[in-house]
Amino acid sequence: MSQAAEAGHAVSDEKGFDFGKASSGKVAMWIFLLSDAMSFGGLLLAYAILRSGSHDWPDPSKRLGIPFTAGMTFVLICSSVTMVLGLAAAQEKDKKKAVFWLCLTILGGLLFLTGQVKEYTGLIHEGAGITVDNMWATFFIPTSFHGLHVFTGVTYLSIITIQTARGKYTDGPNASANNIEVAGLFWHFVDLVWILVFTFIYLI
């Protein structure tokens, strides 16, 4: 496959900003993810400041299910590896395999969302809620914001998977898996953020 076909429109100029083979879509996604990281950073920082200034912050492991959430973390890690394997299959022009791995990735996202609904329902039944205290506020806001990202990712990947099944990224001499890679960036970022949320909100 030619580099140009793989890269789409390469973003480079002669003035020293060398993005190599990275497509404009990829660079744009990275910039978006940076801004998204700032949003998560703000929420996590608000939590950190409230908690480090509090004298009676409860131990999260007394209120939250650590083993269950560790399982949810594992599901997201699995869906990240299926995502890259789907991309690799599409880059090798193997449409069937690409669709298979992408479907598993979506399934991982749905499983995570189901887990989160189950977790929230249980907690709310026990009297938890956003306005109950600072601990619950700084638990529900970042985790639901992250859940919204997982939902967005599932929607995004569903569209990409349908396009993949139709051969958009594998059939023909000019087909490029670039759009799958860009969607993958979003998906891995959601996994990356969860790694930090799991540590800061659940474990510490």
Next chain:
Amino acid sequence: MAGHSKKEYVVVFFVLTLLTGLEVGLKYMNLSRTALIGGLIALALAKATAVALFFMHLKSETRTLKLVVGIPLLFPALYAIVLISESIYRSGFTLMATAH
């Protein structure tokens, strides 16, 4: 593209799983509060970096893209260190000191 091997993806997957297990194990060991926080943050940053470098292919991007992604993240990190230190100092080190 031949740049990213499937074997590498699977190795990173196992490393991430192993580190997640280690994190949960650390939580249930009787470590001091400071050691627990330090260990957990180090493990989380290692995992996040692995996802960015290998799954998001940052390691094979140009230096320019690496810097475009990396440098802006230093500012919220610095902001966090200053604000959390201040908050801990003013509250009398409760986060680091309280057992539970």
